[in-house]
Amino acid sequence: MKLKNLFIIFALGATISSCDICKDYSKTIFTTFYASYDLVSRIAGDKFEVVNVTPNGLEPHDFEPTARKITAFCGSAGVFINGLGMESWIDNLPKEASEKVFAITEGIKTSKINGIEDQHVWLNPDYAVKEMENIKNYLSKIDSNNADYYENNYQNEKVKFDELVNYIEDIVKKLTIKQLVVSHAAFGYMCERFGLEQIYINGLEPEEEPSAKTIEEIIKSVEEYKITTVFTEELVSPEIAKKIAEEAKVKTDVLYTLEGLEEKDIGKEDYISLMKKNFEKIRKSNS
Numbered sequence: 001m002k003l004k005n006l007f008i009i010f011a012l013g014a015t016i017s018s019c020d021i022c023k024d025y026s027k028t029i030f031t032t033f034y035a036s037y038d039l040v041s042r043i044a045g046d047k048f049e050v051v052n053v054t055p056n057g058l059e060p061h062d063f064e065p066t067a068r069k070i071t072a073f074c075g076s077a078g079v080f081i082n083g084l085g086m087e088s089w090i091d092n093l094p095k096e097a098s099e100k101v102f103a104i105t106e107g108i109k110t111s112k113i114n115g116i117e118d119q120h121v122w123l124n125p126d127y128a129v130k131e132m133e134n135i136k137n138y139l140s141k142i143d144s145n146n147a148d149y150y151e152n153n154y155q156n157e158k159v160k161f162d163e164l165v166n167y168i169e170d171i172v173k174k175l176t177i178k179q180l181v182v183s184h185a186a187f188g189y190m191c192e193r194f195g196l197e198q199i200y201i202n203g204l205e206p207e208e209e210p211s212a213k214t215i216e217e218i219i220k221s222v223e224e225y226k227i228t229t230v231f232t233e234e235l236v237s238p239e240i241a242k243k244i245a246e247e248a249k250v251k252t253d254v255l256y257t258l259e260g261l262e263e264k265d266i267g268k269e270d271y272i273s274l275m276k277k278n279f280e281k282i283r284k285s286n287s
């Protein structure tokens with residue numbers, strides 16, 4: 001056989017074995033958005049490959065997996081979802097894929113906003129720790145030989161998250177303005193944990209259009225609480241928030257919901273660094 005033909009066969013082999021259908025996903029865990037990806041990675045360490053299925057820059061509320069991804073789910077070690085209605089596509093998965101689904105928010109007490117269960121539990125660092133505990137327990141079950149490894153990772157991360165909570169509490173106790181105007185109602189659990197109040201432009205779905213009455217009420221709240229900043233988000237168009245800020249004569253700044261990362265932040269930022277940035281911005285909005 002000519003060398004050239006051999007090359008073609010090798011090249012073809014490489015393409016086929018790396019396609020979604022033929023690849024071995026038994027050591028892969030799929031997650032559905034950035035915060036979950038971060039939390040799962042902290043516990044799984046080097047024992048599993050963690051793959052986030054929401055493409056960068058896409059709002060996870062709008063995401064639906066392709067047929068190809070669903071095939072990959074079937075052979076994977078797990079599809080770790082947030083649950084609580086965040087991944088509405090989960091109900092339509094074939095049986096082989098849905099058997100791999102695990103909701104990492106299991107056991108977390110949720111609340112409702114406008115009658116709908118609020119999914120954004122990860123923005124309360126205590127709940128993020130609870131999620132990591134759930135992840136640790138699940139991984140210890142499917143890979144019991146490494147149970148000590150997962151327990152150790154969990155204990156180390158818990159220390160880091162406790163430090164984060166202290167860092168946030170130090171900032172919050174000096175705040176004079178306890179109200180935050182935010183783009184969509186993602187910060188309910190975070191605000192509740194630290195004694196703050198979110199005033200949201202959109203509800204739980206980021207792309208809802210607020211009514212003229214809602215906008216008017218927000219502007220009134222900005223004046224009443226002497227709010228200096230309207231917070232927008234990385235993945236949601238800031239148009240309406242900017243209009244409100246303009247009308248109320250205040251600034252805008254970006255808060256991270258951790259639902260996705262911007263291209264420039266990949267590999268540089270993580271849950272802890274972005275939460276610190278969030279509270280630095282909140283501190284700044286108070287001065």
Ligand SMILES: [Zn+2]
Pocket residue numbers: 061120184185186204206257259
């Ligand atoms: Zn959201």
